Amino acid sequence: MRVVCDENIAITPALRAIADEIACYPGRAICAEHLGGADALLVRSVTQVDEALLRRASLRFVGTATAGVEHIDTDALVERGIAFAHAPGANxxxxxxxxxxxxxxxxxxxxxxxxxxxxxxxxxxxxxxxxxxxxxxxxxxxxxxxxxxxxxxxxxxxxxxxxxxxxxxxxxxxxxxxxxxxxxxxxxxxxxxxxxxxxxxxxxxxxxxxxxxxxxxxxxxxxxxxxxxxxxxxxxxxxxxxxxxxxxxxxGYSQGAKLSATDALVRAMAEAGLCPETDLTVAVEPFSNVIDTRQWSNNPDESGWLAQLLIEAYPVAEDDRYLRRFExxxxxxxxxxxxxxNYPLRAELAGQTVKLSSVSPRLEGILGSLQVIIE
The missing domain is CATH 3.40.50.720 (NAD(P)-binding Rossmann-like Domain)
Incomplete structure (x- = not known):
């Protein structure tokens, strides 16, 4: 099976297991010529999937590794009998x-x-x-x-x-x-x-x-x-x-989100009959991290401690500073x-281990909602 992908889609072991060939292109550059002999097309939000793109394609499946579908002409897919899936919730x-x-x-x-x-x-x-x-x-x-x-x-x-x-x-x-x-x-x-x-x-x-x-x-x-x-x-x-x-x-650019989106589309391809479901047994463990807060200053203000944790887990200001160079x-x-x-995929706080000296019932409930592991 030949699969054409946006180059920003994660190529997971599950996708490799079902594809004989994977061709990756910049999402905005994907055109009809790239789809020759392709069975499946996997895109993100920057590729417009419409009549112009599909006119000579023999696709059996189109998937978008996004929740939104505004870039997909779903009517055109239905008319051509092409199966479709998106990935709501992956990121x-x-x-x-x-x-x-x-x-x-x-x-x-x-x-x-x-x-x-x-x-x-x-x-x-x-x-x-x-x-x-x-x-x-x-x-x-x-x-x-x-x-x-x-x-x-x-x-x-x-x-x-x-x-x-x-x-x-x-x-x-x-x-x-x-x-x-x-x-x-x-x-x-x-x-x-x-x-x-x-x-x-x-x-x-x-x-x-x-x-x-x-x-x-x-x-x-x-x-x-x-x-x-x-x-x-x-x-x-x-x-x-x-x-x-x-x-x-x-x-939405975390490692876990990227992997989940791709594998959701692989599952959808299996459900559409493009590949056997037995090929989906290969899994990737997302990288994990430990955040040790025991050395942080004793701050009785729970909101200050939690703000430090959120910023430690994802310092969004660093991404801001990088973009700001082009201001x-x-x-x-x-x-x-x-x-x-070229964005370096980050780890999500969910699933990470947080070590702390003590925790109040309220903070324990908040950390539980964030899906962290408390030690």
């Missing part, structure tokens, strides 16, 4: 840990743990997991998602009520459908809900927020944390200067893609 924990680290870096974790309101837009694989972590931390979580029933302790709210929260994180699917389109859902009219004491985090999709809205928020003093960008893959220098934490769409000229599409391609 959810990595994105959630990005958001929590960003909140800690912005100095807002203490207010979250004291019961501050946090607004979450979108309650899918990422949003729902983020909500559960925030509730465990002690936040009052308001959620806007017109497609999902929101259950307590989360509070179902209007978009306006969610955007009025002091911390807002965006995670809806990107679409332009007739019902509740999310493209540009935060524009100039919505920017007025943000002020000098507020934080906006967009680790979802860049076009959720307009460029004009971001400039208005920045002018009002809103703290911007952006992993995705309105003009992605380009970032203009002015917006980069206006952003407190800036990263090149790598919130003067802005980031071109070529540079943006290169930064993502």
């Amino acid at each position: 959810a924990n990595a994105v959630v840990e990005y958001v929590l680290s960003a909140i800690a870096h912005c100095g807002r974790l203490s207010s979250v743990m004291a019961g501050a309101k946090v607004g979450v837009v979108g309650c899918g694989a990422v949003g729902s997991r983020l909500c559960s972590r925030l509730v465990a931390l002690g936040a009052e979580v308001l959620v806007f998602d017109p497609f999902v029933a929101i259950a307590p302790p989360m509070v179902a709210a209007t978009l306006e009520e969610v955007l009025a929260c002091p911390i807002v994180s965006l995670h809806p699917a990107l679409h332009n459908g007739p019902e509740f389109p999310s493209c540009g859902m935060v524009g100039l009219a919505q920017a007025r809900y943000f002020g000098a004491d507020d934080v906006l985090i967009n680790a979802g999709r860049g076009p959720l927020v307009t460029r004009e809205a971001l400039s208005t928020m920045a002018a009002s003093g809103t703290t911007l944390v952006l992993d995705t960008w309105p003009s992605e893959p380009r970032i203009d220098s002015e917006l980069l200067r206006q952003t407190m934490l800036a990263t090149p769409h790598i919130a 003067r000229l802005g980031v071109s599409a070529t540079l943006f893609d290169s930064l993502r391609k």
Whole structure:
């Protein structure tokens, strides 16, 4: 079986076991000519899978190692009888840990743990997991998602009520459908809900927020944390200067997320009859780490200790500093893609061992929600 892949997709032992040939190309460069003789195409969000790409292909399967499917013409796949799968949830924990680290870096974790309101837009694989972590931390979580029933302790709210929260994180699917389109859902009219004491985090999709809205928020003093960008893959220098934490769409780039996404697509290929399920027995153990907090200063403030842990596990400010080197000229599409391609995959905090001298019942519950191993 010949498999064509975006070069940023992890090639796992399970994928090697089912493929006779694996051809990797830059995601934005994948074209019809690359698909000659291919049985399967595995992409990420930068490849547009449409009639133009499929016109001469004899594909039996298309998979995207992402939760979002806005880059896939699913109708064209159905018409051609091509099986399709995506990977919702594969990178959810990595994105959630990005958001929590960003909140800690912005100095807002203490207010979250004291019961501050946090607004979450979108309650899918990422949003729902983020909500559960925030509730465990002690936040009052308001959620806007017109497609999902929101259950307590989360509070179902209007978009306006969610955007009025002091911390807002965006995670809806990107679409332009007739019902509740999310493209540009935060524009100039919505920017007025943000002020000098507020934080906006967009680790979802860049076009959720307009460029004009971001400039208005920045002018009002809103703290911007952006992993995705309105003009992605380009970032203009002015917006980069206006952003407190800036990263090149790598919130979901952990080793575990990459491996999980690929193997989810391999399982889907097996279910579609492209390969035997017995080929899926090979597994890779994600690298693990031990964080020893016993030498940390005795800080009675649990929020300060937890902020240190989140930052130690993922120092998002280091990724910001790396991107910030290009602030003067802005980031071109070529540079943006290169930064993502060469990004050193990080370990997730979940599954790591945390050594500590003592732990309160509340902190033990929070660490349990973060899926760490306590020693």
